[in-house]
Amino acid sequence: MSAENTLPILILAPLIFGGISLLLRSARGALRFCAAGTLATAALAGITAYNVLRGGPAETANGWLMLDALSAQHLLAMITVFCLSSLYALIYFREEAADGRLTPKMAGRYGGLWFGSLAAMMLVLVSNSLGMMWVGVEASTLMTAFLICIHASPGALEAMWKYLLMCSVGVAVAFTGILLVAAATGPAGLHGMDALLWTTLMEAASRLNPMMLKAGFIFIVIGYGTKAGLAPLHNWLPDAHSHAPAPVSAVFSGFLLNAALYCILRCLPLVEAATGNEGWGRSILVIFGLLSILVAAAFIVMQRDVKRLLAYSSVEHIGIMALGAGIGGAGAAAALFHLINHSICKPIAFFCAGRIGQIYGTHDLPGLTMIIRRAPVWGAGLIISLLALVGVAPFSVFLSEFLVLKAAVDHSLYVVAALFLLGLGVVFIAVLRHIIAMAWKPAEQQAGPVKFSLPEALLIFIPLAIVLLLGMWIPGPLLKILSRAAQVLGGLS
Amino acid sequence: MIILLDTLLVTLILTGFLLLGSSRLGASIRISALQGIMTGLLPLALEHGDLFSYVSLLGVAVIGLKGYVFPRLLFSALRESDTSREVQPFVGYMASLFFGILFLMGSFWLDTRLNLPVHSSSDLLVPVAFSLMSCGLFLIVARRTAMSQVIGYLVLENGIYCFGLAVVSGMPLLLELGVLMDIFVAVFVMGIAIYHINREFDHIDADRLSALKG
Incomplete structure (x- = not known):
């Protein structure tokens, strides 16, 4: 299987697994299905990453999906976190599933959201378009929000509300940044779809409007930085991490933050190339x-x-x-x-x-x-x-x-x-x-x-x-x- | 077309002011719905020519969501709670209106300083976008109830939408739909969250959600 063929499946597979999870009628079964589905997705992702690291970047779907060394490396980290956490969930929820604190309905919903957030983060990593990357980050916020309060305690609800609002607003700010990046493509003559594809932007980097790009990068760092937990924008983070069930905390900390940081890292070489490699963007980081x-x-x-x-x-x-x-x-x-x-x-x-x-x-x-x-x-x-x-x-x-x-x-x-x-x-x-x-x-x-x-x-x-x-x-x-x-x-x- | 466009933009500013000055949550939801419809109509008033079918499709989607689906969602969340008005916001209504005027002036000043390459026949589009964005952020930080914060988020989103219309000459439809879908789910999730918060705490006062510190 070439990497080009497997890229779309990487997003679709977790979505299908998520749908199936919602239909399962046993708590233990749902948790087991979660682990099995995650391992299957991970195997496919591993093969894809291996192909990319051997054969160079893969592009497909008219350039909308792309996996290169940077995203392949992140992909490997992500599947490690998800595999470990889904296996651990079997242990963590064992007592709760046995004594009925975790009802079959809750477990099914947990599975659906679990795979949903996996798909959303996958979308972040395999997207070539800065816009679709944004869609993935926002979707991962929404998917993981309910994972925090699988058990609806007051503390968990408070943490969830804080997380939802801070990250949604932060990510909206990042979207303004992306619009500014798109506006920076004016002098390069890029239009419509091309204007936000990372590979196209990198090729045209020297012809982009540097001022607009700089403004855009600031918005992007602040916006995604909120989600990545960079101080002083980290307020939501300790609450969400401490109130989520442990397997979810592990995913939050192990990769959700990195997914947002990844978006900043994607834009970094772009800004550096367009501003003449003076280190302006890097100094902000x-x-x-x-x-x-x-x-x-x-x-x-x-x-x-x-x-x-x-x-x-x-x-x-x-x-x-x-x-x-x-x-x-x-x-x-x-x-x-x-x-x-x-x-x-x-x-x-x-x-x-x-x-x-x-x-x-x-x-x-x-x-x-x-x-x-x-x-x-x-x-x-x-x-x-x-x-x-x-x-x-x-x-x-x-x-x-x-x-x-x-x-x-x-x-x-x-x-x-x-x-x-x-x-x-x-x-x-x-x-x-x-x-x-x-x-x-x-x-x-x-x-x-x-x-x-x-x-x-x-x-x-x-x-x-x-x-x-x-x-x-x-x-x-x-x-x-x-x-x-x-x-x-x-x-x- | 320019008159239609300017009328829409001025209405947008006015709805922003109305939201800053209104204490009744029900009225706020209605005003935000009106604002959503106005933003949905904006791309139709901008000259696009060959892109008309695409623009009208998007416009219908935006109007349907922001003008009908969101208000219904928020109203059903509001009915579940006993709260009908914002009591004692952090910043009073008169002061909020004053801030609104400051934001508007600041937006016009920022627009003259930035010299953005604008694809629009109206000079008002960018200042209106900035002023809506700042109004939205202000509503989120200056109001206590979760409902007002969601409305603030919607206003922020409307502002970003206007900004996108002004500076980007045409986004791919797939992307626009993705963004719209995300906003839809965001409001949906927030609505459900309000419902849960209300059931657990007997209020939707986000300010009193303050047990977690340090």
């Missing part, structure tokens, strides 16, 4: 990136809820990716490597936090004590994944953060490097303090350890082992993917 890292660090210090802690950590990591892409050159490749590491590590952290929350009945950090003894798999998983996330060597997150730092120093951006280190240092100390308390603070009342099964342990520890491995050795193909994707960003030549 550096500022937003640093701001996100520092703001997140400040909130992490005073955090008392483990899921909110993880949410702010996502703000920090999105900031690191924006910073890396903004520094450019080797920094862009490091940012894309960081994306992969974060997309493996963060879902695992949310999985463990979710189960621990179910076992302890709370997400409050002071209440979570002796977690390794009480829940061996989940406790150890949470602590290892948190250690990996704050950048303890030799996990791969450390490596990618180090590479971003090195890129900053190589570009003589010493102030940026210093602020980056400051942020990382604060996060490191703050999270370490929580880790020590969770692992060793004596519990007030001792309860026996919770049983665990082999699949649960495998689901948590295999991805963590991969993160550990990647920190010591990056396989050749992955290195090739990263450098080809960074080339699209105008990073490496």
Whole structure:
């Protein structure tokens, strides 16, 4: 199967699966179907990405659909997150499905929305048109909004309303940016459909109106930045992440934010090429990136809820990716490597936090004590994944953060490097303090350890082992993917 | 055609002011419906010539959605709740109107500064678009009820639509329909959210949704 043929199927397949989910009449069945359908879509996406990475960019449907190295790399990260989360959902919802808290109707709706958001994010990645990308981002907002409140509690509703309104308005602002980009094509003589196709825009980049494009890019960064959780536009993020069920939080943090950041990254080479590669667009990303890292660090210090802690950590990591892409050159490749590491590590952290929350009945950090003894798999998983996330060597997150730092120093951006280190240092100390308390603070009342099964342990520890491995050795193909994707960003030549 | 176009644009500004000054949610929904119909008529009043069938199809879709479907959705959400008026907004109605005038003046000033390449026979289109966008954003931040915020979102969307008409000489139909579809689902989802919020909290006062902090 060539990549051209599979691109439309990648969007259609989840839509069909979603439709089927709505008809299922058993909670467990719906969850199993969710996992199976996600794995099937992932297999197809994997083949497509492989073909693209071997044979070069694929274009189809009159140029409306396109997959190149950058989107293929994002696609791989996305299917990893979705596969892990759909498998974990089987564990997370097991008790709720058994005692009827998750009714068959709710599970069916969950499946429908799950596949709907998969299709929407797929549309973002395989679209060549900036406009259709926007349609995908907005659709993913709407699909995921109801996933937050599968259980309609007041907190979940509040989080959902905040998410819905902030992201819809943010994304509407991004649309204004896209209109400005379309208006910038005037001098290049592009009309109608061509005016928003990324490949056409890149070819005509030198003839675009730079002023309009700059204005458009600002709107796009602010608009999509709201959805990506870049500070100071991140207010919705900790609420939505902490109130969603854990498998949904994992998708939010592991890829939904990246899908929005991807749209900004798509426009970055365009602006750079049109403004003569002066680094104007990249400097904006550096500022937003640093701001996100520092703001997140400040909130992490005073955090008392483990899921909110993880949410702010996502703000920090999105900031690191924006910073890396903004520094450019080797920094862009490091940012894309960081994306992969974060997309493996963060879902695992949310999985463990979710189960621990179910076992302890709370997400409050002071209440979570002796977690390794009480829940061996989940406790150890949470602590290892948190250690990996704050950048303890030799996990791969450390490596990618180090590479971003090195890129900053190589570009003589010493102030940026210093602020980056400051942020990382604060996060490191703050999270370490929580880790020590969770692992060793004596519990007030001792309860026996919770049983665990082999699949649960495998689901948590295999991805963590991969993160550990990647920190010591990056396989050749992955290195090739990263450098080809960074080339699209105008990073490496 | 220019008279028709200018009439529509002036009506758009006036509906914006009416929304800023009205406290009754039912009236606000009706005014926003009127505004939606006016935006739907706009592309018909712009000269397009060969694109007429495409433009009229889109116009019908916009008018149908914004003039009929949205108001019905919002009214059914409103009936479920006991709220009929906006009590004590963050910014009072007189002050809101004053802000509206400031936005309008700012929009005209911005238009003269930006020198956008405009595909329209009327000079009013871009300033009206800016003023609607700022009105929409203002309604979202200055009003307390979820319903007013949805109406603010619709006004923002209308402004962006006008802006698109002004600066882009013709978007692909598929894209326009995609955007319209998204807005439709957005309002649909927001309507359902209002229904749930009302059932869970006994009010649709988004300001009192404030348990989540830090």
